[in-house]
Amino acid sequence: MFDRDKWQEIFSTISKNKTRTVLTGFSVATGIFMLIFLLGAGRGLRNGMTSVFAQDATNSMQIYGGRTTKAYKGTPEGKRIQMVNEDYLGFKKSIEKLDVISAMSYIPGAEIISYKNNYGNFNVSPVHETYKEIKNFEILEGRFLNEKDIKENRKVVAIQDVVKEVLFPKETAINKLININNIKFKVVGVFNQPSFDDNSREIYIPITVAQNIFNNNDHLQRISFTLNDISVDESKKVEQFITYQMAKRHEFSPEDKNALWIQNNIENSQQFAGLFSAIEMFVWIIGIFTIALGVIGVFNIMMIVVKERTKEIGIRKAIGAxxxxxxxLILMEAIFITAASGYVGLIAGVGLLEVITKFDLINKIYPPAAIYFLNPQVDLGIAIGATIVLVVTGALAGFFPARKAASIRPIEALRDE
Amino acid sequence: MIRLQNIHKSYITGTNKLHVLKGIDLHIKEGELVSIMGSSGSGKSTLLNILGLLDNHDEGAYTLNQEEIKAMSETKAAKLRNNLLGFVFQSFNLISFKNAMENVALPLYYQKVARKKRNKTALEYLDKMGLKDWAEHMPNELSGGQKQRVAIARSIITQPKIILADEPTGALDSATSVEVMNLLKEINQSGITVIIVTHENDIAHMTDRIINLKDGRIESIIENNKINSKETIKIPQE
Structure with missing residues (x-):
């Protein structure tokens, strides 16, 4: 099989029948190229979507106060619903299957954060220590806020890696004191926040500190919590339960859809999971059809090749083949052409995906779509598998006509014009 | 060298059965120069194809080089063709994408002779045919006579025992025909058995023995030794 002479014979045949070679090669290369590109694009879409929605735990919910749109018990519409600590404690006690819960308040006024001569304008969010479980933080250094920080009103802070880059470009941040609106806070941790929003530059401080120092009230901007082992239907019941509880406490109509904003990630993530698998399936269907077309193309061309070469085969047989x-001879040629052009298609497909990533092409062509398309990569195993499938089927496609041609009597082959 | 006893051959075309050879008995000795003559449809090409193992016979016994030829595998037949036989065809049957030298060398490829050696041998044989300068030319750049000489070089490169020529001059003008016949006679004089199928009288008369076929049977065998002696061959005038 690896006889040098045989390969020379095959190469001389290939190089002297360029059109045929190019046609076969082209159909194989396009098939593989399309498959790789589609799989890569599908993966990119999936990565993009995941990263957009991965910032919240998939079993979490968030509640924001809204403004009423219905008059209720003498209060006119347009009343602002301001969540307070009591709501947080109420949920903590009453929601079934609750895993962790965290409230978030806010700091009024501009937030100038500085360390020595470095300063910046970052988003400071006062939260409970459990917030770490709700957002998918990755702790890079130190720790996140803990229970003691909250209870003891410690002036500590966890900062995002991009914030650290600005405030501490050349030194470690842990245990350093930074100024937030002229109050000193000790850095206890640096984290990374997977988020589609590249501009996010977050700083978290204990909620108790913010309420006592900056606000002097018990107002909350949002309440987030995660639920254990919960179905979409159950999560809807929780939504309802929260609405009724809040409606009673804050006196608004439970029918009022705008008094409270509830973001139900359990429901959302299920929808997205469905969307992902639909995209994946779509890509696979297209991929399989592309491969099938490539196989049919190779089969077709091999049939023609063998037909075209019948006389040559007759001559070869007459002189002793x-x-x-x-x-x-025919099989090795088919395998060689499909393998080589499959490889070319593979390289071209992977290359195109690389170029798209490297030069951020989507962002240049259509920026709004760019956040939904991240790292279009193709699973190398799948790519190589597809190429092998094509090579094997290409070989099979060559084998049957070749065997037929080889088995006809030389005199019949010679008569073929 | 070749012994045929009661050879029959039929072709089935659709519902018709065409009985082409109806019992051929023939003995060709080593070193003979024989021609098989007959009008078209007489079965002369079929006979040659059976002799050349390009086709198989239905009935009868065929002994080639002391070996009984019966239903044998294509692989075995290919080996015998490669070692024992050389073919010259009316339509030359050169491989169009190979140059003259590569065409001549091809039988040696199937004998697993190394590339350099077989190309060198091919050049020697082309030189014998006076075609050394044409070695790198493709078949479509050669004249009919040149193509046939390339085909003859190809047929003798393996030093076969028998050359089978199917209308070797059929596509050539008369002067070239004589050249080709002279080559075949030279080959014969080197000890190789040469069997020529032709429908041209003058060509047949250049051979030792003429076997006349008619309707699938041998009609007559003419011993022709006189003409084949060292006499000069006259260029036939049309």
Missing amino acids: SPSSVVG
Whole structure:
């Protein structure tokens, strides 16, 4: 099989029948190229979507106060619903299957944060220590806020890696004191926040500190919590339960859809999971059809090749070629062409995906779509598998006509014009 | 060298059965120069194809080089063709994408002779045919006579025992025909058995023995030794 002479014979045949070679190669290369590109694009879409929605735990819910749109018990519409600590404590006690819960308040006024001569304008969010479980933080250094920080009103802070880059470009941040609106806070941790929003530059401080120092009230901007082992239907019941509880406490109509904003990630993530698998399936269907078309193309061309070469086969047989050498010649040629052009298609497909990523092409062509398309990569195993499938089927496609040609009597082959 | 006893051959075309050879008995000795003559449809090409193992016979016994030829595998037949036989065809049957030298060398490829050696041998044989300068030319750049000489070089490169020529001059003008016949006679004089199928009288008369076929049977065998002696061959005038 790896006889040098045989390969020379095959190469001389290939190089002297360029059109045929190019046509076969082209159909294979396009098939693989399309498959790789589609799989990569599908993966990119999936990565993009995931990263957009991965910032919240998939079993979490968030509640924001809204403004009423219905008059209720003498209060006119347009009343602002301000969540307070009591709501947080109420939920903490009453929601079934609750895993962790965290409230978030806010700091009024501009937030100038500085360390020595470095300063910046960052978003400071006062939260409970459990907030870490709700957002998918990755702790890079130190720790996140803990229970003691909250209870003891410690002036500590966890900062995002981008914030650290600004405030501490050349030194470690842990245990350093930074100024937030002229109050000193000790850095206890640096984290990374997977988020589609590249501009996010977050700083978290204990909620108790913010309420006592900056606000002097018990107002909350939002309440987030996660639920254990919960179905979409159950999560809807929780939504309802919260609405009724809040409606009673803050006196608004439970029918009022705008008094309270509830973001139900359990429901959302299920929808997205469905969307992902639909995209994945779509890509696979297209991929399989592309491969099938490539196989049919190779099969077609091999049939024509063998037909075209019938006379040559007859001549070869007349001067002493055995049937196996004839089959071998055609088969090896088919395998070589499909393998080589499959490889070209593979490289081209992967190359295109690389170029798209490297030069951020989507962002240049259509920026709004860019956040939904991240790292279009293709699983190398799948890519190589697809190429092998095509090579094997290409070989099979060559084998049957070649065997037929090799088995007809030389005199019949010679008569073929 | 070749012994045929009661050879029959039929072709089935659709519902018709065409009985082409109806019992051929023939003995060709080593070193003979024989021609098989007959009008078209007489079965002369079929006979040659059976002799050349390009086709198989239905009935009868065929002994080639002391070996009984019966239903044998294509692989075995290919090996015998490669070692024992050389073919010259009316339509030359050169491989169009190979140059003259590569065409001549091809039988040696199937004998697993190394590339350099077989190309060198091919050049020697082309030189014998006076075609050394044409070695790198493709078949479509050669004249009919040149193509046939390339085909003859190809047929003798394996030093076969028998050359089978199917209308070797059929596509050539008369002067070239004589050249080709002279080559075949030279080959014969080197000890190789040469069997020529032709429908041209003058060509047949250049051979030792003429076997006349008619309707699938041998009609007559003419011993022709006189003409084949060292006499000069006259260029036939049309």
